[in-house]
Amino acid sequence: MCADTQPGGITGAVVRQGDADYEDVRTGMLWNALRPERRPGTIVRAASESDVVAAVGWAGEQGLRIAVRAGGHSWCGSPLRDGGLLLDLSALRRYEIDAASATARVQPGLTGRELAPALAREGLAFPTGHCASVALGGYLLSGGLGWNSGCWGVACAGVRRIEAVTADGRTVVCSAEQNPELFWAARGAGPGFPAVVTAFHLDLRPRPAALAATTWVFPLAAVEAVAHWAVSAAAELPPLVEQAFVLGTASGDPSGPRTVTVAATAFADSPDQAARALAPLRGCPLTERPLSRDTDLPTSMDALYAGSAKIWPEGQRYAADTLWSSADYPTLLARLGEAMAEARSHRSLVLAPVSPVSQEESLTADMAFSVLGESYAVPYAVWEDPRDDEENIGWLRRTMAAVEPLTTGHYIAEADLTADPSHARRSFAPADWERLQRVRAAYDPQGVFHSYLTG
Template sequence: MDKKPRTSRIMRSNEPGFEAACMDTLFNKRTPINFPEILFQVHRVEDILEAIQLAKAEGLKVSVVSGGHSWSANHMRKNSLVIDMSFMNAYAVDKPRMQATAEPGCYGHTLMSALVKQGLFFPTGHCKGVCLGGYLLKGGFGWHSVELGLACENVVGLDIVTADGRIVHASDNENPDLFWAARGAGSGFFGVVFRYHLKLYRRPGFIGLNTHIYKFEHMDEVVHWMMGLRGQLSDKVELKISITRKSSVIHQPSIDVGAFVFADSWAEARAVTKFMHDCPIKKKASLRIPLIPVTMGIHYYLTSLYYPDEQRWAVDNIWTHAQPEDLLPSFHQLMKDMPPEPSFLHFEYWAGAARKRLDMAFSMEDDFFLTAMAAWKNPADDERHTKFITEEMQKLEPFATGTQLADENLNHRTSKFMSTENLLKLDKIRAKWDTDRLFHEWHSRPTS
């Protein structure tokens, strides 16, 4: 998708329209705690080099934004220059080599659309509008990632502008330490990636969805059933539940259960979703939609219904392997006091997906993933709703093993997002590549 303007632009904090331009870099319309001094919209590598030099000349730190889906607005930092990569959005597909290149401002759904037309696939992000830049750096929990691996595991190379103004390539064979860091450091990465080299796959023979929708009164039973499946599901299935304040289907609080399938055939898809047919509480569902083929475009559309534009969001998450009785009291409290729709809880089955990972910075996951998504529109409610989400997720810390950088709340709640060993290794690599600590890290980091 082509975006305007087509030339680089430098905006300073004392210029009219500066804060509005900064807010345009954010999907989350909640007012950030801080704003930068300079916003530099880049269109080519030379612009990135200029931005690095400008930051050094003015004594500013650097942060980077691509699609702006950082819920905590990690790039919005005081005394900083923001490099806006959203206009660098080109991609190219090399089917014979089963590889693609993509700039960080390329939307995942745009790349996916181009790939499926050629019978190809890559585990792009679930939400329409998410660009590849931050998504790939944070790990990349995407479509069909259970079997194909995290998106960052399918990055085979990166082209990077370093803190000292060099252009380098990183891969297993070139600058492997930088390559290790780029796959999982997220917004704590200390360089500007301007091109990703991606490994592609053949499009699955069958892409589909099997859905149950339950009234809110059945939440405990649904959660017990889902968590009881631990270790039993095929890697060709993504099982998620969304606990909503008002379902668009039954028009009341609901639990939407979705089994997203990426199989080789109809027969295989039916076999791997047998657990939905055998669900002991399925007769309590208000609506059951059997396994049907679904295009990736429909997958993106259905997901987008949970994330309407122009909302103010407070988002936090945990990884956990706790028992249902440990989690359900917080589920009930969150749903009782969260803002009205479109606020919701996202609970995802991940057991078994964490097979042996590549050696990379990414190192935090567990059997289940819970995200609380509070949304509202009135700026006067910012502090109240953000405080509520933060405090409720703090109550879950005894049952949490860490947090995922993709939906982090590190500006309000510090949580472990990487193994201690990997975080220490990352610090050593940072000291080599960013000696003057030009690049911002995360809002906060665990002490051990």
């Protein structure tokens, strides 16, 4: 669209249904190759923070509801809604780092791949998402279970204030002192946040100088015994070690065996500290013979991101869901292992971080995000052929049904909000869900911003 025909003084691209490039732009709004057939009436690709103000104002004049997209990593396609306006923030990628105060101001389209090395050059770090191409906007709004969260905490706890555009077109600053209720919601509300965040102000951490990894791989049939051992070892690991179980197919090889991997990464100040931190995982008393093992191997953020890219490659079709559970990991993973053995796709997997975030922090911090169980897991159906959609989505739904008796809640960032309308509500403690409804009513009484996707 020509600049002189732009609505509302918007300088970024505006694409409407019927435009020649509409379908390419629409499908480009999601990273997942499995894209719902929902079609926004207008897509605004903001070129600046002032474009956000203009777009919200124009949508209000036109009576359009607004959905917001930063990086498009929503598995269930929350940003795509029928009709209304989709506000794309992916071009807002500027950042300013103040090394002296260990703080940063970042825009929502900035990705972990861009922020992490910029911080490293200043000797600083932040718990960015495990996938390098995840943008900060949706990640931080949903809580942010990222790298080294057992030590650094959930990412949204590192947000000290935000700048946002409200439903009535005002630009506001939100912090513990200013607009505290909207600030509370910004730390965990996810796609139900009733405003558009244009900037996050972050508290940063010292950069770990030495990273090391230990990995054990066993046959999937040994999952319960492996979980008992690894959880016992985890009790001796310091918080600077991030440990997770991965249930899947060895090396993604279609002919390979189904396996359970115990992966641990130390984020340390020295190689010696990293080796000491990983010591409880150096030996394994299990009689089951491991398929492979690597202990205390030096690694880097680039290598960690490369490993994530192998697990979640671009161009695939994904369906995912999350669960918190009151069951211990041996009980939970035994049931998920049975489901994994039935997965049609060799790319599908179950990820189960051990103690993904400090429970004490979640109980004391004033934020919408909360820990809803002792254990946490994410089943991912991953496949390539559209003809296999029904079977793979069906596997995910059957897997979640199998663990439903053990499920105490969900994590809003990756919950399958198309599966059950209760998934959004069950992603929050009951009191927090009620508080969130009050915040939405106060800041968006007309429902300008879409709430959670439930179908």
